[in-house]
Amino acid sequence: MSSVKVAVRVRPxxxxxxxxxxxxxxxxxDKETYITSSSNQTYSFEFDFSYSSFDKEAVDYASQEKVYTDIGVEMLDHAFDGYNVCIFAYGQTGSGKSYTMxxxxxxxxxxxxxxxxxxxxxVELVKTERISNSTIL
Structure with missing residues (x-):
């Protein structure tokens, strides 16, 4: 796991x-994001994750489940391994941060x-509690 991962998501x-x-x-x-300017010049950027949630009918549509599976599951695993984890959303008002989070x-x-x-x-805490016969408060 790298220390920092960056994901971008396009909303509808x-x-x-x-x-x-x-x-x-x-x-x-994949990991590439392409932005076409008003002068038709295309710029490309590479991120750890690039999600398109623009069109629900598209083959590459990134659902909430997809985003969580790619990012959240790994974070939770590392937290249970004893590492500190942090996730935050950054962006312009109305860009979809609250929906994603x-x-x-x-x-x-x-x-x-x-x-x-x-x-x-x-769920994981309940499993751990059952396996170890201990109570988690």
Whole structure:
């Protein structure tokens, strides 16, 4: 595990962007993110993870589960191995940080990173408690 991993995620258009007939200028392929400027120049950037959640019907659509499986599961494993872990979302207002981190808490498919981490943390603690016949307070 590296000390720091960087992931980027593209959200779908909001109602305002749809109404304005906005054009998506971001493409993603594996770890590569491509941004096309208004002058049609393309810039590429490489990250540890590049997620496209722009179109739910797309083959490469990144669901909440996909993002959690790639990032959250490893973090939880390292936490149980005794390492300190931290996850945070950074970006412009309306860019999808809250959705990625929290999602819709009462919807298993739309649940974000934090509720999934808490769920799996508690599941693992219950397993550990059963195996060791101890009580976790």
């Amino acid at each position: 258009f909001n109602s305002r962007e749809i109404q304005l007939l906005s054009k998506c200028v971001i493409d993603m392929s 929290m999602g819709k808490v009462n919807d298993l498919e739309e649940m974000g990173m934090i509720p999934r981490l808490c769920r799996d943390l508690l």
